[in-house]
Amino acid sequence: MTNQAKSYAHLYSDEANARKPSPLKTCIHYFNDPNIVFLGGGLPMSTYFPWQSISAVSPKAPFVNGIGAPCTSSEDSIEYTIPKNISDTKGKDVIALERCLQYGFSQGQTPFLDFVREHTKIVHQMGKYEDWDVLATTGNTGAWESTLRVFCNRGDTILAEAHSFSSSIAAAEAQGINTFPVPMDNEGIIPEKLSEILDNWTEGVPKPKLLYTIPTGQNPTGSSLSVERKVAIYELAKKHDFIIIEDEPYYFLQTGEYVPADKRAPVTKAASHKEFLDNLSTSFISLDTEGRVIRMDSFSKVLAPGTRLGWLVGAKSILNTYLKFHEMSIQAPAGFTQTLVSETLHQWGQDGYLDWLIGLRYEYTLKRDFCIDSLKKHLPLDLMCKSDPTKPVIAINPPNAGMFFIVTVEAAEHPEFETKFGKDTKKVEEHVYEQIIANGALMAPGMWFECHYDGETEKNGKSVDTQVFFRGTFAAVPLEKLDLGISRVGDALRKEFAS
């Protein structure tokens, strides 16, 4: 295997190109030179760091009573301590406080990077090109912000799923970057449509540098891209020379296909790590032969959002460009979060972490199933369109992954579509949103997640139909509350469309 990542310097932003190496970095190799007294850097002495040690209690792998079981004894929990001094760490993988609380290591602490690099190898069978690496981030929100700064200038255009995570879209738009909506269906981006968009790109308008995609359990639609579509999209990236940014916070929440209650076997955990790994969807990063995919991985949905810790996977040369930006912005994720998360992972080991992920998938599968059962029970899914009796007014698309589901609604079927709403789909959407709230539940309307593009090629990407949708989550509420909420949504929809 001798493939090397290509160079993508021509896609960098003006800002990234202007970042010079810090002059202080040019002398940093003298820092550990025993022949030099280093008076160059402003590092405080760790003698004055006011933490002697920190400790934590965590569940013990393989989490036989479930990942949410309380920690009651040494049977089901582990306790570990991180000392201040490197000389007091017994294992090489412990990040001592004098190390993680000091300046330096903007790329992330070595034991943390070692763990996620190995994990990435195991999960994505990395190796289609040689010079890949990982880089610590403060989570995917920050990683996306960095991505925009690394690649985009004001006025640039990026591609994104026509409905996408509102905060990611808003971050781009605030920077003056256009977000071009790529048409989707129930399975996510439609490669043929993307191909058409790019083939017919308006001459004179710079082509998109990036495709931003959430391939698994997409936010907000809950859709997941098949490997066939990913391959097709990757080929388009090569042909039209753009970078694919895969934002994958929900990757391990692959609950699989929904099977109706009366036909499904009891949910079980994976029989083995191999079975678990084999059933994970093929990622863009694992298809990548020339280093044009950047994967954003996060602990927010698998450990906790407040860790504010994640990592990028991609070509070393691109990650170095991020690193130069991080040195002047985040510097590095906080030392406490790096040492605690890293130590938890090292205590569990790679196998233990897979056990955790298997346990998590199990919990989400139960919730997803319960949620879809509840939607089928409470929503008027048998209500058919007056304009086309084969087409339901209200529909669901059971997700295979993630924490979100959507309820689609044919706005034109609202009895007052013409009279009260003047055929304005958006007005129906807003009205239904308010009626659901009035009925005691809240779902997020699809319009909150729209990409915008004001350029000439808008027509290529814009949906013109009258379908609207509402996003819900089954992750955040206990089951009985979920059922109550969904029944209220059902009542509201029935009141609006079936009366």
Added chain:
Amino acid sequence: MTNQAKSYAHLYSDEANARKPSPLKTCIHYFNDPNIVFLGGGLPMSTYFPWQSISAVSPKAPFVNGIGAPCTSSEDSIEYTIPKNISDTKGKDVIALERCLQYGFSQGQTPFLDFVREHTKIVHQMGKYEDWDVLATTGNTGAWESTLRVFCNRGDTILAEAHSFSSSIAAAEAQGINTFPVPMDNEGIIPEKLSEILDNWTEGVPKPKLLYTIPTGQNPTGSSLSVERKVAIYELAKKHDFIIIEDEPYYFLQTGEYVPADKRAPVTKAASHKEFLDNLSTSFISLDTEGRVIRMDSFSKVLAPGTRLGWLVGAKSILNTYLKFHEMSIQAPAGFTQTLVSETLHQWGQDGYLDWLIGLRYEYTLKRDFCIDSLKKHLPLDLMCKSDPTKPVIAINPPNAGMFFIVTVEAAEHPEFETKFGKDTKKVEEHVYEQIIANGALMAPGMWFECHYDGETEKNGKSVDTQVFFRGTFAAVPLEKLDLGISRVGDALRKEFAS
């Protein structure tokens, strides 16, 4: 007291002006509404956060054996535990893990903000205007990055000390922002020069929106601004309508005036908190009557750099503009660092934290004194200029604060200034830098810290003299090594200039 901060919206960047409130925020008030089942947000349940509790051991206030003394027993140390569940926190000030590891609270966790708000009140006698507040940051590097994004467009100009922290200058320049150098002397910015610059600002070139200053123990020069100069600069800010950004990581390292060894009394700690507070220099934020100062405070030099935690002080309306950016970038400082730092501070209390700062100042004062004694012993400070026998070739300016000292050198006095270096001051600087390394020590040359301005008014701010300098720190090395390093610097300078 009814002063209110003025509006500074006219100084915001295009990016800041384009940031819309997140639509998800418009419904967040329903989240805690008992009548609504909230299916809107993608929050994972804290049941699945894999930390049951975390604990830490810290020195115990009032740190009678010094802030660097080891923690050996309950006499000199405290141990505290942060539980997962809010219901298990006994005090209201503990940030439970289910809270700090969850999404939300981009402005910072309440108990953390409460502590630093109160601390800010105590230290800066806040109250010259009413609507000020604090905002959590990931430290001053990140806070400065945010500041640039909030206020500046590509092509804008900001004011900064002619020599300033290289990373701050580089961050601005990478964004296409000009950094206009404001002339300094041994006491920092010269207000009269700044006034001249602004009065003679080239017509048609937009005036600077910001002054970036490190008022206390300035990096790299070690200078500190007097209150008289601060008042004069603040008046200029009002007259010319710019914002003052005070970057104050070294504020509590106010070691006071250097007194030569033979004349000085033994260093003592402050007699009381009142004496300590009364002797702190008057900050820009405490002079501010109309909310045009943003203060960047950090724990990097007083607790530990790797906390990646700090806070801004300023007008609420401006901080809200930062907040909108933070929601799409850092989200919030990591939960572990907020809860651990906050808990340490609350365990100590406001008084205990002042004890810590008093202890820290004591340690730095000893080091500063030792360092200046050593410089006087080892440097050829009695070598006089051939061109002006009243002027020393090599000089020092003992700092009153911070961790840095500089050694200034008259480059034109180098025996080979004309013959070898062709009267190029920079070449002498580079040569001396290398000769110090060759002699076994390293100091950072002043040229690494220069502001650049390519516009027409460059002449106003640019020093044309032949003095160069080298920055050293007394913070990072133990005393005996510091003395060795300085003696090597002295030998190198003697070899170059006295032979």
